Amino acid sequence: MSDLRDIDLIEDLRVRPAELSWLEFKKDNVDPDVIGKRCSALANAARIDGQDCGYMLWGIDDATHEVVGTRFDPDGQRVGGQELQLWLAQQLQPSVAFTFRVIGHPEGRVVMLEVPAATSAPVAFKNIAYIRIGSTTPKLTEYPERYAKLIDSLRPYTWEHGIARQYVTGDDVLELLDYAQYFRYTKQPLPDNRAGIFERLLADRLIGKDVGQRWNITNLGALLFAARLEDFEASLSRKAVRLVVYDGRNRAATVTHRLDGKKGYACGFEGLVDYINDLVPHNEHIGRALRESRPLFPELAVRELVANALIHQDMTVTGAGPQIEIFEDRMEITNPGRPLIQAERMIDLPPRSRNEALASLMRRMGFCEEQGSGLDKVVAEVELYQLPPPLFREGDDSMQVVLYGPRTFANMTPDERIRACYQHAVLKFLSGGERMKNATLCERFGIDPRNASQASAVIKKAQHAGLIKVADPEHPRAGYVPIWA
Missing domain, CATH: 1.10.10 (Arc Repressor Mutant, subunit A)
Structure with a gap:
């Protein structure tokens, strides 16, 4: 994280009219127990107030918000022979990925403690959860209405809303994201000014506001609309779709085509499906009156299954993305993560997705069927072609669908x-x-x-x-x- 962003963040926090439940200023109070209680209180209060993080800053006057500097050294502070940060990590439950940062502000030295908002449960220090009310830090259990509100606010980690690129300029956003495709696929007129573009991207949570009039690009925005996935971290760029075509019936056969996706899913989806259908062999089918050329696999089935692999993958599985393999007699479509419903019930039960925002936007853009009407249409197409039935197969950490080429009963x-x-x-x-x-x-x-x-x-x-x-x-x-x- 850049020093410039931290300085902009400090300025953004300093202009707040008063200390908030998720924000506290200190001069030099470095009592470890006070810091531990604040970590608990800031994490819990941030979640209640809909903030991503809570902050505690040393070197800021709590009355005037002026930068006065601090001598606090979080790296040199020890508690009973242990480093402060290790001691805090042991005392906080559930585990909290807090960070201390020393910032060379133009007006003086500032130390920032950034505490992520609670996610799965209230954050406790020494087995007691705290909350911030005004300038006090009482036990959370003493305020049952706030405890209830916190429990209602807790939610599991949503990968789509995580940050793919932080603290970028407006020009960077327009270069990194193919925003024109977003407006095309969502059937919205392209605004004639930047403010209108950012307003719509923000509304669909493809970007978020950062400090210093800069922006964050979310994982959702990058994965769907990246002009070049390689411009983002490897953890995201490796989720690009991979296509491999073999000249035979197994992986020992010669690879005739290989394609690694370069664009975001939405930007590259139509081209990918067209490319697959162009590669798939065609068989001559005799209809009621005419001979016609049919692809080995139904185009609607291919489209729906590729979209499903993109939507229902487990984004937290690192180093892996959807893979499509085409053999002489079948197509295998694999995505990371075990399915959330049994394989044999995938046709009739509504899909359960780990990535609801991604699924909703993909459906809105017409890349897949409405919720609950996708895989049944795949099976219906397979029946229409009188093909062997598709196989839905669960792996240890993956889901695979196999489409088979024509075979008689x-x-x-x-x-x-x-x-x-x-x-x-x-x-x-x-x-x-x-x-x-x-x-x-x-x-x-x-x-x-x-x-x-x-x-x-x-x-x-x-x-x-x-x-x-x-x-x-x-x-x-x-x-x-x-x-x-």
């Missing part, structure tokens, strides 16, 4: 036939409570009705696997529904 594996039967029953049930029947499953597999016994055999195996059941036990021929229906 005879060439599908027993597991694929059972999975296709279950997915077909789910689609029928989602269509107004319809029931899967032998005839509908024959149509899904492309089985001649004269060979309907083949579909009957698959239905029996799906029942034995505990995936489907008879819809009405008193009328067994009425059809079948998913086991959870």
